[in-house]
Amino acid sequence: MKIKALTLFFALSCPVTYAAGTVTIYPANQQLTGVERLADLVTHPALAHAWWPAAIISERQATAVAEQQHQTLLAQLRHFAAEESGDDAAAINGLRQQMQAVHVTGRQFVDLDPDWVRVRPRANVPLQGDYSLWTGPQPTTITLMGLVNSPGVKPFVAGRSADEYLDGVDKLSGADRSFAWVIYPDGKTQKAPVAYWNKRHVELTPGSILFVGFKDRLFNSDFNQLNQRILHSLTHRRPD
Structure with missing residues (x-):
């Protein structure tokens, strides 16, 4: 499994005195102020029923960067669609429409599991600045995206593999028919044969x-790099 590197959004080299962070929790739109360290956030009573494997924490300045990168991706997809014709152009435009519906955020790739954060001092980093946290109950679906004829939300089935989710799904012109990418809720990605x-x-x-x-x-x-740019946006996808 490909593991993404941690994003250094916490001021690990900051002075001993620092300003505590402000965290807005979604979808409840609840704001917590004076959050000094990560453990203070993930052990907060308001989050007692959170399913942490799918939780996402983002930072305001990183969100601005991610949004700009996503807009650049959409422009590139529009450009490539204009250069193609027929089925190829239709497939790219369909993918562009899917990506237009994606909202990205400045995701920080840190482990949010409360048990992990509590027992590992290095994981309990200080929070500074403005953050957003998306969390909720365990999902019951997966999302199929890309060059396929029926993208969208599908029921999650325990034990089902990537190739089984693709049974009966027609792939569009230009699609990779040998591999697909799995983007896990924690941001890790894996290329699946x-x-x-x-x-x-x-x-x-x-x-x-x-x-x-x-x-x-x-x-x-340039065309080959599109997959990586799309994966970047999908790993920074904000929950709906």
């Missing part, structure tokens, strides 16, 4: 995204 010749059991977890991207193009490196 899904063709008959390379199939391997890669399970999703509740709240995961299954993304079918573009197949490799030998003479178009």
Whole structure:
């Protein structure tokens, strides 16, 4: 499994005296002030029933960066669609419409599990600035996205692998028919072999995204980079 590096949004080298953070909790839209450390947040009574594997914490300045990167991605998809024609153009435009519906945030890739944070002092970092936290109950669905004929929310089935979720799903022009990407709720990603010749059991977890991207193009490196840019936006996707 590919593990993304931690984002250094906490002032680990700050002086001993620092301003405590402000955290807005969604979807309740509840604001907590004076949150000094991460443990103070994840052990707050208001979050007693949170399902932490799908929780997302973001920072205000990082959100501005993520939103700009997402707008750049949408412009690139529009550009590539204009350069193609027929089924290829239609497929790219369909993907662009999916990505237009995605709202991104300045996600911070840190472990929010309360038990982990409590027993590991290095994980209990100080909070400074303005943060948003999205959390809620355990999801009961996964989301299928990409170059497929039926994107959208699908029921989560325990034990079902990526290739099984794609059974009966038609892939559009230009799609990778050998691999798909799993984006787990905690932001980790994994490339899953899904063709008959390379199939391997890669399970999703509740709240995961299954993304079918573009197949490799030998003479178009810009096009090949689109998959990574899309994955970046999907790992920074804000819960609806």
